[in-house]
Amino acid sequence: MTQLLLDLRPNQPPSFDNFIVGENAELVARLRLLAEPGCFDAIYLWGATGCGKSHLLSATAASALRRRPVLLLSGCRSASADFHAPPGGLLIVDEVDALDADAQVALFRIFNTARLIGLGLLLAGGKPPTKLELREDLRTRIGQTLIYAVKTLNDEEKAAALRRHALERGLKVDDGLVRYLLAHGRRDLPSLMAVLDHLDRTTLERKQHATLPLLKEALQLTLVPTDDESRPV
Numbered sequence: 001m002t003q004l005l006l007d008l009r010p011n012q013p014p015s016f017d018n019f020i021v022g023e024n025a026e027l028v029a030r031l032r033l034l035a036e037p038g039c040f041d042a043i044y045l046w047g048a049t050g051c052g053k054s055h056l057l058s059a060t061a062a063s064a065l066r067r068r069p070v071l072l073l074s075g076c077r078s079a080s081a082d083f084h085a086p087p088g089g090l091l092i093v094d095e096v097d098a099l100d101a102d103a104q105v106a107l108f109r110i111f112n113t114a115r116l117i118g119l120g121l122l123l124a125g126g127k128p129p130t131k132l133e134l135r136e137d138l139r140t141r142i143g144q145t146l147i148y149a150v151k152t153l154n155d156e157e158k159a160a161a162l163r164r165h166a167l168e169r170g171l172k173v174d175d176g177l178v179r180y181l182l183a184h185g186r187r188d189l190p191s192l193m194a195v196l197d198h199l200d201r202t203t204l205e206r207k208q209h210a211t212l213p214l215l216k217e218a219l220q221l222t223l224v225p226t227d228d229e230s231r232p233v
Helices: 025-034 053-065 101-117 136-143 155-169 175-184 189-206 212-222
Strands: 042-046 070-073 090-093 120-125 146-149
Touching: 025 042, 025 053, 025 120, 025 146, 042 053, 053 070, 053 090, 053 120, 090 101, 101 120, 101 136, 155 175, 155 189, 175 189, 175 212, 189 212
Parallel strands: 042 120, 042 146, 070 090, 090 120
Antiparallel strands: none
């Protein structure tokens, strides 16, 4: 018989401290600076799903909120009325490539006034500026920002991150389980950590140690592969 447990351990909110930097040290340093009240840079981040873009945007917002007005828009497609420019503040827009025509116009106008009112801009999308399906004037403005491709972690860095995540949850996993997870799980870190979270809950409910069969079960339940998803060999 399994025992259902209520997991009361709070998830850590995204921050610079719990972001695995890897090859993104310059980018993180730039975003830390952007959070300061006297910085009015315009920065664009791009990268594949799961590379950490949204984490970095939330971390920048959390850091900046202690020092300056911040507006964070995520998953915004048609809410052009939500676009406003807090003077001296920071406007952060995630999924900029999903904005509809009205929202694109609103963002373009903000680009035109940002320097005049002392506004920092931080945008993120899934593609480099030249490949964004946006109106040409907005795409050109984004192309003139500081552009960073968020670098994904290598397997060694992912393994270290997974071991740390397990340790924070009090879950004991040996190196063999970590290697198996990297070989058979999805490539992005959030999905891999979700497997560990499920494994942790299972071990607590069944009062068992983490084992390969339990890990395989967690993979089956949390990572349903898609047709276009590549697998490592």
